[in-house]
Amino acid sequence: MTMMQRQSSGGSFNDSAGSLLGHHRCLRGFLHLTHGMRLLITVGLVAIIGLLVLxxxxxxxxxxxxxxxxAVCMCTIWATFSLDRxxxxxxxxxxxxxxxxxSYLLLIFSYFFIFKPLYIIMVLNWAFDTLYTKKTVSYxxxxxxxxxxxxxxxLFNLWQLSVAENYAEFLDVVQRTDRSSSNSTRTAMTEIKTEPVVLVVNRNPSDMSARDYRMAL
Incomplete structure (x- = not known):
């Protein structure tokens, strides 16, 4: 009875975990979190290669x-292979x-754009090799x-943060599911092994009630 209760509790946990695994998606359900992490890794590697060339x-x-x-990209790649959060x-x-x-750069740039635009014009002249002295359309x-x-x-990093945190929760559910399955299997095997087995040895088949010996293993 206890084994059946444990198996039923383990089965209910696996069912709930399976339902949770089915809802771990991103991009409004278009991609699973695993594919979302692969997309982030691809975008990160492309950005690193582009910056490296520049x-x-x-x-x-x-x-x-x-x-x-x-290094962050390599750690993320290893996380998708090892399933370690x-x-x-x-x-x-x-x-x-x-x-x-x-956010900090937006705050600083807004300050210079409103109060000190000449500094921005000076930097833009240096970057694009121009000689503007006042605000223009290009400015x-x-x-x-x-x-x-x-x-x-x-916004991209906000989405990346959301996907990464949800993926960490997804890996936690996967690890707990595997741990629960292994524990339930180990418990069932232990109870099967410890259940007593009774052997009846009859010395005289004609007198089974008086001469039977029982051995419990």
């Missing part, structure tokens, strides 16, 4: 900065850092692109 052309001394995002923590941490960085277009880029970067 820095190799214009700023070779800054290539070492890409070591951190590359501990390796998802780096991408969660860098998502928080990028969101803070984007507003470039500032708009910078604003949209920072906002898109912050």
């Amino acid at each position: 820095e190799a052309i214009y700023f070779r001394r800054g290539i070492f900065v890409l070591i951190i995002p590359f 501990a390796w998802v923590r780096p991408i969660i941490g860098i998502s928080y850092f990028h969101m803070f960085l984007a 507003y277009v470039q500032c708009f692109c910078i604003f949209m880029g920072l906002i898109a970067f912050a």
